[in-house]
Amino acid sequence: MDxxxxxxxxxxxxxxxxxxxxxxxxxxxxxxxxxxIGKGVGADALAALSITTPLLCILMSMGILFGVGGSVxxxxxxGTGDHNRANRFFxxxxxxxxxxxxxxxxxxxxxxxxxLRIMGANDILYPYAMSYMKYINMFLPAAVFSNYIAxxxxxxxxxxxxxxxxxxxxxxNIVLDIVFVFPCQMGMGGAALASVLGMVVQVTVGITHFFSxxxxxxxxxxxxxFSSVAQIIGNGISSFFNELANGFIVLLFNVQILKYCxxxxxxxxxxxxxxxxxxNSLFTGVGQTIQPIIATNYGAGKWERIQKIxxxxxxxxxxxxxxxxxxxxxxxxxxxxxxxxxxSEIELLAQNAIRTYFIAFLxxxxxxxxxxxLQSVLSVRKSLCISLLRNIVLxxxxxxxxxxxxxxxxxxxxxxxxxxxxxxxxxxxVKTTKFMKKDxx
Numbered sequence: 001m002d003x004x005x006x007x008x009x010x011x012x013x014x015x016x017x018x019x020x021x022x023x024x025x026x027x028x029x030x031x032x033x034x035x036x037i038g039k040g041v042g043a044d045a046l047a048a049l050s051i052t053t054p055l056l057c058i059l060m061s062m063g064i065l066f067g068v069g070g071s072v073x074x075x076x077x078x079g080t081g082d083h084n085r086a087n088r089f090f091x092x093x094x095x096x097x098x099x100x101x102x103x104x105x106x107x108x109x110x111x112x113x114x115x116l117r118i119m120g121a122n123d124i125l126y127p128y129a130m131s132y133m134k135y136i137n138m139f140l141p142a143a144v145f146s147n148y149i150a151x152x153x154x155x156x157x158x159x160x161x162x163x164x165x166x167x168x169x170x171x172x173n174i175v176l177d178i179v180f181v182f183p184c185q186m187g188m189g190g191a192a193l194a195s196v197l198g199m200v201v202q203v204t205v206g207i208t209h210f211f212s213x214x215x216x217x218x219x220x221x222x223x224x225x226f227s228s229v230a231q232i233i234g235n236g237i238s239s240f241f242n243e244l245a246n247g248f249i250v251l252l253f254n255v256q257i258l259k260y261c262x263x264x265x266x267x268x269x270x271x272x273x274x275x276x277x278x279x280n281s282l283f284t285g286v287g288q289t290i291q292p293i294i295a296t297n298y299g300a301g302k303w304e305r306i307q308k309i310x311x312x313x314x315x316x317x318x319x320x321x322x323x324x325x326x327x328x329x330x331x332x333x334x335x336x337x338x339x340x341x342x343x344s345e346i347e348l349l350a351q352n353a354i355r356t357y358f359i360a361f362l363x364x365x366x367x368x369x370x371x372x373x374l375q376s377v378l379s380v381r382k383s384l385c386i387s388l389l390r391n392i393v394l395x396x397x398x399x400x401x402x403x404x405x406x407x408x409x410x411x412x413x414x415x416x417x418x419x420x421x422x423x424x425x426x427x428x429x430v431k432t433t434k435f436m437k438k439d440x441x
Contacts, residue, residue: 003157003296004079008308015154015289016316018163022150023285024278025163025170032177033191034274038340040181041128043267045188046340048128050270051121053250055133059104059143061243066097067151068291069236072375073228075155075292079299087218090152092225093232101144108137120254124263131188139196146199149206155292158214165205173198234380238371238387242284245391246277252399253411260408261349268349271339272357279324283365286317287372294376306377313369321365328358356412363419364390370426374433382429390422 003011038046070093077086108115112133121129136143146169153162173194180190209215222228250273257266290313297305328335332354336342342350367390374383395418402410 003075003293004300004302004305008293008305009312011293012289012309012312015159015293016286018159019154019285019289020282021285022154022159022163022166023281023288025166031274031278032174033195034270035339036177036181037188037191038270041187041191043340044124044263045128046270047263047266048121048125048188049132050250050254050266050273051116051119051125051129052132052136053246053273054119054248055108055115056136056143057244057246057248057250059136059140060147061240062097062100062104063144063147063149064151064243065236065240066093066100066232067148067236068239068288068375069093069232069234071151071155072235072291072295072378073231074152075295076299076378079296083216084220087220088222089228089232090217091219092222092228093148094219096229096232097144097148101141104144105137105140108133108140112137119251120258128188132192135189135192135196139200142196142199142203146202149203151288152217153206153209154288156209156214156216157292158209158212161209161212161214162206165202168205169198169200169202171198172201235375235378238375238380238383239284239287241384241387241391242280242368242371245387245395246273246280248392249395249399249415252396256399256403256411257408260403260411264345265349265353265408267340268336268346268353271336271350272354274339275328275335275358279361279364280368282320283317283368284372286313286320286365287369289313290369291372291376294373298377310373313373314366317365317369318362321362324361324365325358328354328361332358352409353412357415360415360419363423364415367419367422367426370430374429377433379429379433382433386422386426386429389425390418394418394421 034046034049037049070089073089074086077083077089112130116126116129116133119129150162150166153159153165176194176197177191180186180194184190186193210217253269253273254266257269290309293309294306297303297309332351333342333347335354336346336350340346367386371383371386374380374386395414398414398418399411402414
């Protein structure tokens with residue numbers, strides 16, 4: 001597989017299909033938990049799952065930070081022909097993430113109770129959330145490294161193995177979710193155990209790449225450690241915020257919805273947030289499809305190939321966003337009913353909330369892809385700007401301000417408004433980004 005010479009259309013679809021398959025199954029870890037918990041444990045347990053989302057997002061986003069940041073630098077270095085420098089970025093990203101994983105393991109192990117209270121767990125939701133996080137903590141390194149291993153295996157030209165790991169892990173998760181929650185009656189803890197065991201399987205399959213003939217990843221003695229780690233973090237930071245923001249936004253929505261709308265509305269939001277995870281994962285799959293190809297061609301100075309692959313990806317993401325938005329607008333009760341029992345109160349809430357929120361998916365895909373594209377051509381500051389605007393700054397302000405100006409129901413309009421505003425910024429950045437290596441950290 002030659003990123004610099006192979007036919008672009010064939011190369012694109014050779015990566016796109018495994019990447020979308022991997023992204024879809026990755027989201028199954030959370031979606032299956034939500035469906036099984038909602039049907040098998042109850043609405044309060046589903047609301048508690050939303051409470052744990054920010055803590056899970058921290059784990060997953062760390063793997064993305066060093067996976068994306070390290071792999072982009074690795075592929076750019078390969079494009080210039082410097083394979084030793086490429087492997088130094090891989091080595092540094094791996095061991096830095098291992099150290100961070102240990103710190104998180106200790107932090108969650110000793111501080112999970114106050115962390116859940118900070119996340120908004122009240123006396124009703126706390127026991128469910130604690131039961132879930134107990135098993136997550138047992139296998140925490142697998143959660144941290146699941147994204148990292150898949151990203152590097154894909155960047156090293158082996159997307160099918162990355163997909164195989166995710167598919168096998170997802171199958172294990174689905175089967176064990178059903179077994180642990182229903183026949184075994186393990187409740188929230190059973191769903192969590194099923195998820196982390198699926199991640200263990202995924203990581204195990206990914207590791208086999210290092211013993212295969214396709215492996216080009218080598219551990220070598222690093223140089224310029226602090227400056228290189230800074231470059232890795234600089235290139236991965238926008239993807240980090242894209243993932244971490246899922247937890248940040250969920251936390252803010254949890255607090256505001258409980259304050260202005262009540263626990264029934266929070267259960268509906270739990271359905272929405274799980275759909276966001278699925279859609280966001282698929283959009284990320286497109287971003288990760290083009291990233292190694294564009295980064296390698298950027299290093300080699302092949303701007304025409306970059307423009308062609310960029311055009312294919314934007315067409316893909318626009319079609320996907322339109323389909324996802326229309327599904328919520330046309331079938332809100334079908335979506336809600338897949339996760340929980342729908343009574344009259346939930347039905348009224350779901351129709352309004354899902355139809356409104358799902359409008360955001362069309363501009364969301366374009367914004368997320370733009371962030372990945374800008375990372376690939378080392379326009380780090382622009383990529384970070386898009387990520388911070390949509391995930392932290394504008395969304396945070398809107399979630400806090402909208403209910404004060406209007407009412408609790410206005411919370412469902414937050415993300416459509418934010419994504420449309422950021423879309424204009426994305427368009428400007430893409431049009432003004434030229435083939436230069438100056439906008440770096």
